Amino acid sequence: MAYLGALAALFVTALWSQNSFTGLIEREWSLDSFRTLFTVDVYRTIAFRTVGVAALVTVVDAVVAFPIALYMSKVARPGLRRFLLVAVLMPLWASYLVKAYAWRGMFSEGGLVSSVLGVVGLDSPGYGLIATIVTLAYLWLPYMILPIYAGLERLPNSLLEASSDLGGRSGTTIRRVVLPMVFPAVVAGSIFTFSLSLGDYIAVRIVGGTNQLLGNVVYDNVGAANNLPFAAAVATVPVVVMLVYLAAVRRTGAMESI
Amino acid sequence: MTISRPTRIVLRCLTILILGVIYVPLALVVVNSFNVNKTFAWPPKDFTLEWWKRAAESQGALDALWVSVRVGLAATVIALVLGTMIAFALQRFRFYGREAVSLLVILPIALPGIVTGIALNNAFRTIFGWELGFVTIVIAHATFCIVTVFNNVIARLRRMGSQLEQASADLGASGLTTFRLVTFPLLRSSLLAGALLAFALSFDEIIVTTFTAGAQEQTLPIWIFNNLFRPNQAPIVNVVAAVLITVSVIPVWLAQKLSGDAESMGAGR
Numbered sequence: 001m002a003y004l005g006a007l008a009a010l011f012v013t014a015l016w017s018q019n020s021f022t023g024l025i026e027r028e029w030s031l032d033s034f035r036t037l038f039t040v041d042v043y044r045t046i047a048f049r050t051v052g053v054a055a056l057v058t059v060v061d062a063v064v065a066f067p068i069a070l071y072m073s074k075v076a077r078p079g080l081r082r083f084l085l086v087a088v089l090m091p092l093w094a095s096y097l098v099k100a101y102a103w104r105g106m107f108s109e110g111g112l113v114s115s116v117l118g119v120v121g122l123d124s125p126g127y128g129l130i131a132t133i134v135t136l137a138y139l140w141l142p143y144m145i146l147p148i149y150a151g152l153e154r155l156p157n158s159l160l161e162a163s164s165d166l167g168g169r170s171g172t173t174i175r176r177v178v179l180p181m182v183f184p185a186v187v188a189g190s191i192f193t194f195s196l197s198l199g200d201y202i203a204v205r206i207v208g209g210t211n212q213l214l215g216n217v218v219y220d221n222v223g224a225a226n227n228l229p230f231a232a233a234v235a236t237v238p239v240v241v242m243l244v245y246l247a248a249v250r251r252t253g254a255m256e257s258i
Numbered sequence: 259m260t261i262s263r264p265t266r267i268v269l270r271c272l273t274i275l276i277l278g279v280i281y282v283p284l285a286l287v288v289v290n291s292f293n294v295n296k297t298f299a300w301p302p303k304d305f306t307l308e309w310w311k312r313a314a315e316s317q318g319a320l321d322a323l324w325v326s327v328r329v330g331l332a333a334t335v336i337a338l339v340l341g342t343m344i345a346f347a348l349q350r351f352r353f354y355g356r357e358a359v360s361l362l363v364i365l366p367i368a369l370p371g372i373v374t375g376i377a378l379n380n381a382f383r384t385i386f387g388w389e390l391g392f393v394t395i396v397i398a399h400a401t402f403c404i405v406t407v408f409n410n411v412i413a414r415l416r417r418m419g420s421q422l423e424q425a426s427a428d429l430g431a432s433g434l435t436t437f438r439l440v441t442f443p444l445l446r447s448s449l450l451a452g453a454l455l456a457f458a459l460s461f462d463e464i465i466v467t468t469f470t471a472g473a474q475e476q477t478l479p480i481w482i483f484n485n486l487f488r489p490n491q492a493p494i495v496n497v498v499a500a501v502l503i504t505v506s507v508i509p510v511w512l513a514q515k516l517s518g519d520a521e522s523m524g525a526g527r
Contacts, residue, residue, distance in 0.1 A: 064276055067268075067269050067272040067273065067276070068272065068273045068276045068277075070269055071266075071269040071270060071272070071273040072273075075266050075269055075270070084273070084277075087277060087280075088277075088280070090507055091280050091281070091284065093458055093462075093506055093507070093509075094284060094502070094503050094506045094507070095461075095462045095479065095499070095502045095503070095506055096462055096464065096479075097462075097464055097479045097482050097483060097499075098284075098287065098482075098499040098502050098503055098506075099283070099284070101287065101482070101486065101495070101499055102283035102284055102286060102287045102499070103283055104486070105283070105286055105287060105290060106282075106283050106286065112282070112286060138279075138280075138283070141280070169262065170262040170264075170265035171265070174265075195369070195370055196370065196371075198370050199369075199370020199371050199372040199373060199465070200370075200371075200372075200465075201372060201465070202464060202465060202483065206486065215370075215372045218372055218376060219372070219468070222376055222379060222469065228380060228383075228384065231376055232376065232380065235372060235373050235376050235377075238370050238372070238373060239369065239370075239373055242369070242370070
């Protein structure tokens with residue numbers, strides 16, 4: 001209950017204002033925070049960038065998670081399957097910060113990424129948006145693998161056999177039978193990857209270079225600027241985006257497979 | 259098995275590749291903690307135990323570790339009591355607003371951490387007028403730790419049914435005796451699993467913690483974050499990170515053994 005109260009209070013705070021002279025919070029109703037949010041270019045850019053990064057992270061995770069989930073559920077033998085499940089889940093519980101830090105090392109000057117890319121004559125992207133997307137995709141990958149794996153487990157093998165009896169090759173079967181059936185599971189996984197990316201600011205600070213996402217704006221306004229109303233207004237953006245997203249995916253039936 | 263041989267080989271190679279990408283960065287941190295060089299330069303020229311010795315003597319890291327352990331224990335105890343009570347209430351009774359309560363328990367981990375963090379920060383400071391410190395960290399952590407205990411206990415309650423408790427009552431045991439001799443022993447392993455996961459969750463949490471910790475209290479993740487950008491501390495951060503990678507595996511492995519299914523591992527955030 002206390003949590004819901006805190007959440008409600010947050011939205012009320014978003015409607016208060018900060019006295020630009022004293023820096024204190026005034027408990028007067030005002031839409032100033034939201035006006036700033038929508039009219040200042042920087043914040044609009046950051047909002048779009050955040051949603052774009054979250055969407056890309058989700059796509060990368062779905063593309064990477066599908067083959068490993070397919071292998072685990074339909075190809076690997078039971079013993080190997082259990083091993084793979086643990087192998088995939090273990091990093092889920094390794095410290096978040098340590099994982100982001102590990103990627104800081106990977107992308108650092110003279111780090112592994114630049115040595116590997118150097119072999120094929122490419123430069124490391126260094127710290128920036130690409131590093132942010134890779135790191136976030138890495139952090140949330142298990143949240144995508146698990147639902148897809150669960151979805152594939154529920155998919156009866158007889159369907160695959162029927163498809164091949166009717167002359168479908170593996171590629172066709174995967175494209176026309178497997179993918180449509182696991183789509184709700186992918187959407188379920190995307191809820192986690194998308195939501196977690198929207199709110200992140202630590203990974204961005206660690207590998208993002210000079211780029212900012214919404215989370216950083218919130219953090220800076222709570223800490224240094226002490227402008228809680230504005231921070232609260234910014235924080236409503238991911239919540240609203242999430243609610244819209246959840247409403248949109250309800251139709252796919254993904255909610256049941258979370 | 260109708261997936262053709264070439265496809266299976268492709269899938270196997272992709273799986274190995276992905277697992278490689280999952281483990282290489284973590285392995286790199288561990289290797290780097292023995293690296294003579296202070297930067298991430300690859301490949302390392304020579305190895306040393308020097309940084310491990312220095313990390314063991316680093317007062318800041320040790321203090322932060324101690325705060326993390328105390329916060330984790332306190333939050334776990336609160337989560338155990340409240341999570342179990344909510345699980346019992348939802349599983350055994352039908353009441354108005356039941357669905358809302360179960361949604362409410364999950365909300366702190368379903369919303370982005372930064373929203374939870376700022377909501378609690380706002381509540382503590384502007385609504386209650388509290389100073390941020392040890393107590394606020396514990397309350398914040400307990401809020402999202404409840405979920406893991408709740409999930410584990412409610413899963414066990416569903417499986418166990420209520421026949422044994424009814425039998426105990428038929429044989430004349432009071433409610434308390436039944437709980438002590440029948441219900442609690444049946445729940446014990448799931449409680450332990452929930453507690454381990456809750457502790458691991460609290461130990462790792464940084465986003466919510468930065469919003470609810472005062473200037474004096476530093477948990478281990480916050481200490482790492484603060485020292486991340488200081489070149490001089492890099493080797494010690496490496497060691498702490500390497501230790502965390504190794505240690506974080508233990509409670510999860512134990513919890514999985516105790517609850518007996520892999521599902522519960524993914525249940526918490």
